[in-house]
Structure formats: C-alpha cells, structure tokens
Amino acid sequence: MKKFNMITPVAAVAALSFATYATANQQDSDANAYPEDTLNYIIAFGPGGGNDLMSRTVVEIINKYDLYGDENIVVENREGGSGAVGFSFVKNQEGNPYFATSTSGNFISTPLISNTDWNYSDFTPIGLLANDAMFLVVPKDSEFESMDDFVDAAKSRRLTVGGIGAAGPDRVVAGLLMDAADITFEYVPSQDGGQVVTSLTSGSVDAIISNPSEVSGQLDAGNFKALAYSEPERSDIYPDIPTFMEQGYDLSFSLPRGVVLPGGVNTEIQDWWVATLQKVVETPEWEDYLKTNSMSGNTIWGDDFEAYLERTNSQFEETLKDIGAIK
Known part of the structure; x- marks a missing residue:
C-alpha cells in the first residue's frame, strides 16, 4: 500500500512563508554583493551615432573611475529596426541586472509605430542623463536667415525638409513645427x-x-547654418542660434538620453545604479561630452524618470497621430 504524506494548511503556509523569506533574502544578498558579474551594455543602434556615443561615454567613465568594481563591462551593438532589435533583446533579459541600455527618441517612437513586444514601461528606469535637442538647418547660402523667413516661404510655396526615418523623432519635430507655425511642407525621410x-x-x-x-x-565649417534650436534655452555650444520659442513658435522638444535595465530588477540594484550614474554626471568627462554635443545636462532619477518617459510617450503618440503615422 502506498503511503501519502499529508501537508496541513498550517504547514503549507509555513512553507510558502519560508520560500518567500528565502527569495527576499537571496535578492537582498544579490543586491549587497552587486556587482559580481560582467555587465552587458547593449547599444540598440550602429556604431558612430548619438546613442552609441552616449553609451560608450558612460561606460568609459564608469571604467575610468572604477565605479563597477573589479568586474568587466562588455559593450555590444545590436542594431536593426530603429532600435527594435536591441531594445527587445534587453527587454527579454527580465530580472537580470547584468544588462543595460541607453534610451533615445526611438526608444519611445519605435513601439508606437511598429509591432514590437515592448515599450518604455517594460524596463527598469535608472535615470535621464541629458537632453538632446534638434536644429532646423539650411545651407550657408540659403535665402532663409530666420524662422520667419522660413515660415513665410512655406506659406507661399512647397518646401521640402529632410530627417531620419519616416516616423521617428525627426518626423515628430517636423509635425510639431508645422503645428506651431501653421504651415505645411514635404517631409523627406532618410535612412x-x-x-x-x-x-x-x-x-x-x-x-x-x-x-x-x-x-x-x-x-x-560654415557650410550649414541653423535657424532654430528646440530646447527652451539656447545651446551653450551654439549661443548665437535662437530657440524656436524665442522666435515666437511654441515648440520645445528633446530626446531622452538615459539608462534603463530590464524590467523586474531588484529595487536595491536600481538604487545602486542611480547612485552610480549620479557620480558619472558629476565628472569632467561627462561635462565635456555635454558641451561637445550641445546637450543640456538635465537629470531625472528612478521613478521620476519613468514618469518623464510616460509624458514623452504621450507627446510622441499625439504628434504621430496628428500626422497620420499611427491611428
């Protein structure tokens, strides 16, 4: 005859409580020991672009100041699908604190226009490290010397404006500009x-x-001239270029240059990353990076960064709907 062991409700509750306690203790132990493995820093775009440059700058600073302890950091470009390939890869590492990636405008726009298995809310927010704005640029010998010149011309004839992607951040700015100036022009996407x-x-x-x-x-080199800058304040690097807003056009836009980890990462490890990146942005190397690339050093951390991404997502979604890029 087979014998059966009966588990009483009290024993079951005790076992479950012990398992929960053990899991919590293990997570605390992992957080206290962090980092104890190689970090895989995934760049969702090809070498040489803005996201690549920002990511490698962060990693170089972390390494220079030994902020990741004795462990290694491996940087890998996983480009494709306007960021979809790389961001999807990181998203699928849920709960693993040894993967990280940098955000960009496509971090928001790609899920809105494509059938991805992720969006910004699937990641653990660490922080916004900088805002990356946009210029409206014309050739040096262009007839346009100001935004008013450009707008007046757009109201009298068809103008063409180029940008990266059919429905990415550049297209969003184009839509915002048409709304702010009450004009239309042909947007010409490039790869x-x-x-x-x-x-x-x-x-x-x-x-x-x-x-x-x-x-x-x-x-x-003097080959191009910029008519307007999309931050509320002028760039420190190009102080002679006026903003859209000071020229009377209600347009403010910037790309979220930040860092996220896969979703489900321990809160203590999230806090470790916040503290670490707060050290990164205080270095002279980061200050040089901001100045060289005409970025503002706005910082937002943790849950506040997630709220910022939510607001940015809403702005992108509304604009993409207005221009017919999404329904």
Missing part, C-alpha cells in the same frame, strides 16, 4: 544621419531637422 546631411549639401531638400552631433562639423 541615417549621413544621408540627411547629403540631402542638404546636394540641394535635394530646402532644410533638415537634425541632431547637433550630426551637423556640428558642417556648422563649425
């Missing part, structure tokens, strides 16, 4: 920043919307 710059140098478009890091060389 990457190099193609956007080429479209302007070749005369294929009248203007481009571009990240400062992508046109700084042309601006510094």
